[in-house]
Amino acid sequence: MDRSVERWSDSERRAHQRERLRAMAAEILRGNAFYRRKLGAAAIESADTILTRWRDVPFTTKAELSRDQAEHPPYGTALTYPLERYVRLHQTSGTTGRPLRILDTAESWRWWAGVWETVYRAAGVTAGDRIFFCFSFGPFIGFWSAFAGAELIGALAVSGGAQSSAERVASIIATEATVLLATPTYALRLAEVARAGGIDLAASALRVSIHAGEPGASIPSTRDRIERELGVAAFDHTGATEVGPTGFSCEARDGVHLVEPEFIVEILDPDTGEVREEGDGELVLTNLGRWGTPVIRYRTGDRVNAVRETCACGRTWLKLRGGILGRIDDMVIVRGVNVFPSAIEAVVRAFAEVAEYRVEAREARGMTELRVLVEPAGAEGPGLAKRVADALHGSIGIRCEIALAAPGSLPRFELKAARFVRIADEPASR
Numbered sequence: 001m002d003r004s005v006e007r008w009s010d011s012e013r014r015a016h017q018r019e020r021l022r023a024m025a026a027e028i029l030r031g032n033a034f035y036r037r038k039l040g041a042a043a044i045e046s047a048d049t050i051l052t053r054w055r056d057v058p059f060t061t062k063a064e065l066s067r068d069q070a071e072h073p074p075y076g077t078a079l080t081y082p083l084e085r086y087v088r089l090h091q092t093s094g095t096t097g098r099p100l101r102i103l104d105t106a107e108s109w110r111w112w113a114g115v116w117e118t119v120y121r122a123a124g125v126t127a128g129d130r131i132f133f134c135f136s137f138g139p140f141i142g143f144w145s146a147f148a149g150a151e152l153i154g155a156l157a158v159s160g161g162a163q164s165s166a167e168r169v170a171s172i173i174a175t176e177a178t179v180l181l182a183t184p185t186y187a188l189r190l191a192e193v194a195r196a197g198g199i200d201l202a203a204s205a206l207r208v209s210i211h212a213g214e215p216g217a218s219i220p221s222t223r224d225r226i227e228r229e230l231g232v233a234a235f236d237h238t239g240a241t242e243v244g245p246t247g248f249s250c251e252a253r254d255g256v257h258l259v260e261p262e263f264i265v266e267i268l269d270p271d272t273g274e275v276r277e278e279g280d281g282e283l284v285l286t287n288l289g290r291w292g293t294p295v296i297r298y299r300t301g302d303r304v305n306a307v308r309e310t311c312a313c314g315r316t317w318l319k320l321r322g323g324i325l326g327r328i329d330d331m332v333i334v335r336g337v338n339v340f341p342s343a344i345e346a347v348v349r350a351f352a353e354v355a356e357y358r359v360e361a362r363e364a365r366g367m368t369e370l371r372v373l374v375e376p377a378g379a380e381g382p383g384l385a386k387r388v389a390d391a392l393h394g395s396i397g398i399r400c401e402i403a404l405a406a407p408g409s410l411p412r413f414e415l416k417a418a419r420f421v422r423i424a425d426e427p428a429s430r
Helices: 003-007 010-031 033-040 047-052 062-071 106-122 144-153 165-175 184-196 220-230 341-348 384-396
Strands: 086-091 101-105 130-133 156-159 179-182 208-211 233-240 244-248 255-258 263-268 279-287 298-307 319-321 332-334 337-339 354-364 367-376 401-404 420-423
Touching: 010 033, 010 047, 086 106, 101 106, 106 144, 106 244, 130 144, 130 165, 144 156, 165 184, 179 184, 184 208, 184 220, 208 220, 220 233, 220 341, 233 255, 263 298, 332 367, 337 341, 341 354, 341 367, 341 384, 367 384, 384 401
Parallel strands: 130 156, 130 179, 179 208, 208 233, 354 420, 367 401
Antiparallel strands: 086 101, 233 244, 244 255, 255 319, 263 279, 279 298, 298 319, 332 337, 354 367
């Protein structure tokens, strides 16, 4: 990618995106049955019409894509080319419903790898690095594209698939890995396993970590803990199987830049339905380089606070301040206060005595109450539960019940952590 586009003006950005969109739309309207039907229902039947009536183009949702695949198994009709053109099959994690099967052509897979080149460059990763991937390499997209990107930049790519956590720690040491790719949760799990084995990962060759799947690497307390326990500079990355690799944190590390040469970004106010170019709301994306399996105006379900300003790093690409703040449907209202799980993580991860935690949102008599289970790391510090409760009250303004869990009793996660659990109100006994 030409580095000059990282500092382009608004007019340069819009002109570039319009040309990419025009070319992609013409291809989609020729061969993609899903979007031909969807756009045709809105009387949009040409690439020029898509450009001139952009705000009339209907949103795409995951539920729609899932329904299309259920009605037209196994891959649905949102394919622009004949099946023989596709070379990769991945699927979504299934954490928010039925997994989607997503296909990629050779061209779009090169596009994935090319965007990862931008992610690596922002984190200072070069051909001289040895990149260790803490990932099972199953059908979930995970770090598959990051692996392809590592090959593209000429770095040594080391697979940690089919290994236990202890084996991965040993492999990181043995291969003298310099870069770690893992979810934030699993990076901290590796540090925990290493300590139990008498190994100090902070003294290893690791110098950089890149994290995805959770917002943790954009949460200062979680990022600081990763950096302290692994001895690295930790960077965030955002993306989704159905959309592509969308963003990265730079050296300023106060948010995530979205890769605007490859995505049109919109922000949808979930309350009013208003669409803006920045501000607080749901992230809506159109990918411009994945013509074989495109998504147009895709509602990601991610809550963000997007700002357009020149970053300290010099980039002018839209920035998500604080990264992904949470899922729109994960927000709970507790006594009139909007609470995202990431806000709780920001507080709990600041306590070095906490090894793991779990948040339970319980509906009781029409109201939501939060209970936080905290697992101490080793011997319980004095008054840990009260100190966590006071910190949460001071930060988010509500009182939560804090309960201590037995050491090792809470689950550990390799991929996306499922710490936030909703518990339905039990019916009153008669």
